[in-house]
Amino acid sequence: MTEGNADELRKLVTPRDEGIIIRDSLPIYPSPKQAAVAHFLRRAATRDRSRTEDVYTDARVNVHPHIRHEVQALQHEGYDVAIVDTPPRHELSTQVQAAVDEEIAQLSKLPNCTDILFEPSLHPAGATWFRLAKYALALQTLYAAGTTTTLADGLDPSVFHEPIIDGLSSMERLRSRRGDQEAQSALDKYVAYASTPMSDHTDAFPSSRDFLVGVIDSRAVQTRADTAINMAREHMSSRPGHSAKRGVVTASLTCGAANPLFEMARSLDQGGTPISTILLIDSDEMALATAASLARSKGVEGRVILYHKDLFRHRLTSYIKPESVDVVDLLGLVDWLPDELRDRKTGLVRRRPIQRLLSDVGDIVRAGGMILVGNMLNRRPQQAFVERVWPSLFQRGVREMLSIIATAGFDPMTVQVRIPGREGVYAIYGIPVP
Ligand SMILES: C[S@@+](CC[C@H](N)C(=O)[O-])C[C@H]1O[C@@H](n2cnc3c(N)ncnc32)[C@H](O)[C@@H]1O
Incomplete structure (x- = not known):
């Protein structure tokens, strides 16, 4: 190559200011996530649906046919199994519910479903919720989804610094277990979560609140809790003398934010069999602190005793x-x-x-008491969606659970099984202790 030719070539390849023009003229490829969101939003819109229609009152039974057959067969064999109608705590207008159902059906087909649903610019509250989806606090949001103003109304984050468990704060406990950095990062997540408003208005598609109210699993955790509360109330009121003087003692093993027990306290107080003591057990100190703060906001803190324990390391x-x-x-x-x-x-x-756990639990229960267990059914609606959003769970049929209960030493013929039928997601097992 001659010197002249080399200069010519250098002119061609040397970056000049105009290089930026070359870069700008290149097509901009969206990330797979951006592309997925854009593609999803280009679909025929469900978002224009009216928000002023009647409230959703679909009381139809939504239990999978396989589970219905199982229930019928067990009933024939004499087991106490029933599909019940427990209304959800929060409902949407018919049109918005239809829009949420349709969006969920579409999203379930997409591998990057959570990228789209929890994209912060579309669903800011949903995105924050998803960051804590594996923690108990996220359940608290689902229990209160229709009315809560933040993702965690009632949680005052200063509780994490209060000496609530054997003289130590949950932060001190977490620091000693996981180190300063991890503890601080957990605290930051909880503080951000508690101060995130539940967003009602997004342009993209139904809002975070609509999704958090309308997804079947949200209604299912509400009706799981309320069905269990009904079972406890009926059981206690069928034995009026049992706890009349001392009040009912309850325990929640793996209590999380303990919403079901606080609601149970309210329901039993009103029903004339008041709860005197609420024992809360969890291996997550942040969950216990959250439960303590929520107990205060519900005025039941004087009855609560906290235990920071792993159920499989310490005998009850x-x-x-x-x-x-x-x-x-x-x-x-x-x-x-x-x-x-x-x-x-x-x-x-x-x-x-x-x-083994059930048999241990039997040891702490007084004769005439009841153990309430919930398990997700092995056939249920919105299965594909739950698999994309939650970590994998161990779902079981009713017969399988009854057999587990039997091998723990309880008579399965005495167990009450109740399936909230509108969702068809959980069965609740009321095991009476003779
Ligand atoms: C899904 S939440 C349950 C919340 C609550 N029972 C309810 O129904 O709203 C599960 C809770 O179990 C706790 N947990 C999981 N494994 C545990 C163990 N081995 N011992 C004690 N708690 C445990 C977690 O920390 C979490 O708070």
């Missing part, structure tokens, strides 16, 4: 007096438990953890 009777509890709630636990559990620290494998 080592900290709760045997035969001292009337109602035990185990909602939201067995969905996470496989048939074999490996301890993350020791590597030890625990076979049949549900059976």
Whole structure:
């Protein structure tokens, strides 16, 4: 190459100011997430639907045919199994509910469904909710989705610095377990969550509130709790002398934010069998602090005792007096438990953890009391959606759960099984302790 030619070439390849023009003229490729959001929003709009229609009152049974057959077969065999109608706590207008259902059906087909649904510019509150979706606080939002003004009304984050568990704050406990950095990052998430307003107006498609009210799983956790509360109330009122003087003692194992027990306290107080003591047990200190703050906002803090314990590391009777509890709630636990559990620290494998736990629970319950267990059914509506949004759960049929309960030492013929029929997502098992 001659010198002249080399100069010519250098002129061609040397970056000049105009280089920026070349870059700008290149097509801009959206990220897969941006493309997915844009594609989704270009679909025929469901967002123009009226928001002023009648409230959604669809009381139809939504239980999967397979589960319905199972229920009928079990009824024929003499088991106490029934599909019940428990209304959800919050409802949408018919049109908005239809829009949410349609969006969920469409989103469930997309692998990046959560990228779209929880895109912060579309659903700011939904995006913050999703960051804590694996934690109990996210359930609290679902319980209150229709009325809450922030994602966590009633939670005062200063509680995380209060000495609420054996003289230590939840932050001190978390720091000693996980180190300063992780504890601070958890605190930041909780503080941000508690101060995020529930957004009602987004241009893109139904708002965060619409989704958090309208998705079946939101209504299902509400009706799971309220069905369990009805079962406890009926059970206690059928034994008026049982707890008349001392008041009902309740315990929530894996309490999370403890909404079901606080609502149970309200319901039993009104029904004339008041709760005197609420024992809350959880391995997550931030969940316990959240429950303590919510107890205050509901005026029941004087009845609450907190235990920071892992159910599989500490026997219940080592900290709760045997035969001292009337109602035990185990909602939201067995969905996470496989048939074999490996301890993350020791590597030890625990076979049949549900059976062993239930049998331990039996030891703390007074004769005439009741254990309430919930489990997600193995056939249910919006299955594809829940698989995309939540980590995988252990879903079970009614017969399988009854057999687990039987191997824990309880008579399955005495167990009450109630399935809130509008959602067809959970079965609640009321195990009476003879
Ligand atoms: C889905 S939440 C249940 C919330 C509550 N029972 C309700 O129905 O709203 C699950 C809770 O279980 C707690 N948890 C999970 N494994 C546990 C264990 N081995 N011991 C104690 N708590 C546990 C978690 O920290 C979390 O707060």
